[in-house]
Amino acid sequence: xxxxxxxxxxxxxxxxxxxxxxxxxxxxxxxxxxxxxxxxxxxxxxxxxxxxxxxxxxxxxxxxxxxxxxxxxxxxxxxxxxxxxxxxxxxxxxxxxxxxxxxxxxxxxxxxxxxxxxxxxxxxxxxxxxxxxxxxxxxxxxxxxxxxxxxxxxxxxxxxxxxxxxxxxxxxxxxxxxxxxxxxxxxxxxxxxxxxxxxxxxxxxxxxxxxxxxxxxxxxxxxxxxxxxxxxxxxxxxxxxxxxxxxxxxxxxxxxxxxxxxxxxxxxxxxxxxxxxxxxxxxxxxxxxxxxxxxxxxxxxxxxxx
Amino acid sequence: xxxxxxxxxxxxxxxxxxxxxxxxxxxxxxxxxxxxxxxxxxxxxxxxxxxxxxxxxxxxxxxxxxxxxxxxxxxxxxxxxxxxxxxxxxxxxxxxxxxxxxxxxxxxxxxxxxxxxxxxxxxxxxxxxxxxxxxxxxxxxxxxxxxxxxxxxxxxxxxxxxxxxxxxxxxxxxxxxxxxxxxxxxxxxxxxxxxxxxxxxxxxxxxxxxxxxxxxxxxxxxxxxxxxxxxxxxxxxxxxxxxxxxxxxxxxxxxxxxxxxxxxxxxxxxxxxxxxxxxxxxxxxxxxxxxxxxxxxxxxxxxxxxxxxxxxxxxxxxxxxxxxxxxxxxxxxxxxxxxxxxxxxxxxxxxxxxxxxxxxxxxxxxxxxxxxxxxxxxxxxxxxxxxxxxxxxxxxxxx
Numbered sequence: 294x295x296x297x298x299x300x301x302x303x304x305x306x307x308x309x310x311x312x313x314x315x316x317x318x319x320x321x322x323x324x325x326x327x328x329x330x331x332x333x334x335x336x337x338x339x340x341x342x343x344x345x346x347x348x349x350x351x352x353x354x355x356x357x358x359x360x361x362x363x364x365x366x367x368x369x370x371x372x373x374x375x376x377x378x379x380x381x382x383x384x385x386x387x388x389x390x391x392x393x394x395x396x397x398x399x400x401x402x403x404x405x406x407x408x409x410x411x412x413x414x415x416x417x418x419x420x421x422x423x424x425x426x427x428x429x430x431x432x433x434x435x436x437x438x439x440x441x442x443x444x445x446x447x448x449x450x451x452x453x454x455x456x457x458x459x460x461x462x463x464x465x466x467x468x469x470x471x472x473x474x475x476x477x478x479x480x481x482x483x484x485x486x487x488x489x490x491x492x493x494x495x496x497x498x499x500x501x502x503x504x505x506x507x508x509x510x511x512x513x514x515x516x517x518x519x520x521x522x523x524x525x526x527x528x529x530x531x532x533x534x535x536x537x538x539x540x541x542x543x544x545x546x547x548x549x550x551x552x553x554x555x556x557x558x559x560x561x562x563x564x565x566x567x568x569x570x571x572x573x574x575x576x577x578x579x580x581x582x583x584x585x586x587x588x589x590x591x592x593x594x595x596x597x598x599x
Numbered sequence: 600x601x602x603x604x605x606x607x608x609x610x611x612x613x614x615x616x617x618x619x620x621x622x623x624x625x626x627x628x629x630x631x632x633x634x635x636x637x638x639x640x641x642x643x644x645x646x647x648x649x650x651x652x653x654x655x656x657x658x659x660x661x662x663x664x665x666x667x668x669x670x671x672x673x674x675x676x677x678x679x680x681x682x683x684x685x686x687x688x689x690x691x692x693x694x695x696x697x698x699x700x701x702x703x704x705x706x707x708x709x710x711x712x713x714x715x716x717x718x719x720x721x722x723x724x725x726x727x728x729x730x731x732x733x734x735x736x737x738x739x740x741x742x743x744x745x746x747x748x749x750x751x752x753x754x755x756x757x758x759x760x761x762x763x764x765x766x767x768x769x770x771x772x773x774x775x776x777x778x779x780x781x782x783x784x785x786x787x788x789x790x791x792x793x794x795x796x797x798x799x800x801x802x803x804x805x806x807x808x809x810x811x812x813x814x815x816x817x818x819x820x821x822x823x824x825x826x827x828x829x830x831x832x833x834x835x836x837x838x839x840x841x842x843x844x845x846x847x848x849x850x851x852x853x854x855x856x857x858x859x860x861x862x863x864x865x866x867x868x869x870x871x872x873x874x875x876x877x878x879x880x881x882x883x884x885x886x887x888x889x890x891x892x893x894x895x896x897x898x899x900x901x902x903x904x905x906x907x908x909x910x911x912x913x914x915x916x917x918x919x920x921x922x923x924x925x926x927x928x929x930x931x932x933x934x935x936x937x938x939x940x941x942x943x944x945x946x947x948x949x950x951x952x953x954x955x956x957x958x959x960x961x962x963x964x965x966x967x968x969x970x971x972x973x974x975x976x977x978x979x980x981x982x983x984x985x986x987x988x989x990x991x992x993x994x995x996x997x998x
Contacts, residue, residue, distance in 0.1 A: 382995065384995045451860045451861040452860065467792070553998070558994060563698070567694055568987075
């Protein structure tokens with residue numbers, strides 16, 4: 294038997310004369326606003342400038358270097374050769390256009406699937422069920438990216454489940470561009486559903502009712518009331534799906550057959566060709582595409598939805 | 600005005616970073632092969648105690664500890680005997696191996712001929728003191744001090760073994776069985792979309808080898824020495840081949856799974872992949888086509904800045920010991936480098952099958968070699984395409 298201790302139940306007596314150190318520090322900080330702000334911002338700013346912009350800076354600088362073709366050592370002499378190659382060789386234009394096409398296709402596919410899904414979750418499903426649906430959407434994100442991609446390699450294999458579903462070996466899409474778009478859409482779907490769901494949840498039901506009262510059919514309501522209000526959410530989701538697809542190289546390696554995207558070229562130049570400067574030059578393409586895309590999206594007000 | 604200030608600060612720090620990077624800008628390593636000498640690095644003078652571990656870069660199947668197949672194990676015994684724990688990183692291509700060696704994290708590497716010279720001239724590997732490797736004396740003389748494992752008579756490694764790249768096909772769907780590389784270069788192939796090829800610029804040599812036999816008027820004497828016209832012909836052949844390719848492979852597990860499922864039915868391979876696919880009950884066979892083949896003669900090299908040099912030397916001695924060399928040669932499907940290994944193979948005919956002592960046979964196998972501007976076939980009147988050009992072309996071929 295253990296007796297309950299009586300002493301521990303007594304409240305600790307506060308020290309009256311000497312203030313605790315923490316209190317003094319906070320009082321001092323209260324008087325010095327500048328120091329307070331500095332202490333607060335130094336960590337995030339260090340991260341932003343050194344780790345984030347610093348890495349981008351190094352990337353940009355190294356894009357102007359070259360590599361000794363034989364020994365593979367980096368030659369630290371600035372030149373625009375890398376960019377000249379990228380602009381003059383047709384293959385890089387083709388791969389860029391293909392990558393943007395895949396990213397756009399993935400964005401469209403996820404949007405088309407996510408819209409009704411998010412609408413059902415936000416407006417039709419009862420609140421209890423809604424919570425489960427959100428969990429169901431998030432669950433695939435817990436599984437490893439690689440496992441999911443390899444699972445699709447099995448699904449899409451010759452004579453695999455998708456082939457049998459469509460009536461025999463070779464009937465399915467097999468490995469290639471189509472498979473890449475399918476798998477990327479599968480992987481990034483949650484990133485499209487969630488912003489749409491958040492946007493639709495904020496849309497007051499009264500607007501839909503008013504539209505109905507004024508005689509609008511459901512399509513008209515969707516087009517004139519729902520769509521304009523969720524366009525920012527749609528763009529917010531598309532930033533995720535578009536940028537994630539644009540930089541991906543693993544999925545396309547696993548199910549893409551012989552397809553190569555920008556990510557593969559970057560990877561091949563780092564891993565295989567040991568040409569870090571050229572890889573850096575290639576990596577500026579998606580950065581440029583995303584900057585243009587973000588500027589376009591900013592006009593829609595979607596950045597507030599992030 | 601506050602945002603302006605932030606931007607200024609960010610830009611200032613950015614400039615500092617740039618300046619710091621700029622300071623590193625040394626002269627590079629100069630003119631490339633031809634006149635240049637490899638950096639002076641001393642070889643190890645005497646062997647000390649093991650460091651407790653060794654970090655190895657190897658081809659798939661070169662370092663087996665029984666986890667792939669319990670019967671295939673020449674690492675556990677080594678670890679017990681020397682106390683050197685073996686950490687292995689599989690390299691999928693020679694380029695990847697060179698890149699990995701440059702990280703300085705690894706002690707030893709099984710370099711093929713298209714990696715070894717790049718490592719030597721890059722100063723990434725040190726000369727090897729073969730006196731410290733007792734098993735070196737039993738290595739075939741035909742493999743010692745060759746162009747790909749030594750410079751000016753200084754040995755940079757110990758020979759591991761050699762072999763040829765093969766043509767693998769699925770016996771249930773490829774009919775009749777192929778005998779020539781033309782099977783993978785035929786634009787009207789009935790196996791369109793199910794042909795595979797090795798995903799590395801060095802594969803251009805396979806096309807050049809095929810052209811060497813089928814288009815003699817191009818005058819190709821060595822598939823690694825291609826002038827403009829010859830190179831363009833090889834690249835065109837591969838661009839045409841791209842239309843019938845289903846998938847390129849560099850990860851050997853990817854090729855095994857593709858052949859097992861039937862996504863690939865025909866394409867270039869290594870003997871070890873054939874073994875793995877067969878173990879996975881895929882109906883495959885492999886042949887050495889009539890044109891001959893590209894191949895490899897691998898060398899174990901030790902990193903210039905190895906953190907575990909003693910364990911690395913112990914490993915090099917172990918991997919060319921008769922028992923281990925026989926085991927790895929049988930598992931990978933190649934000719935061993937140690938004469939005594941031929942007496943230790945489970946299949947008594949292994950050395951005969953893989954032509955271990957048949958120098959005439961290996962004259963027809965074109966070992967992977969780094970293409971350089973100075974044509975490796977000895978021509979001096981033209982410039983050959985170097986490996987950078989090969990890499991560039993490989994991207995274009997894949998489109």
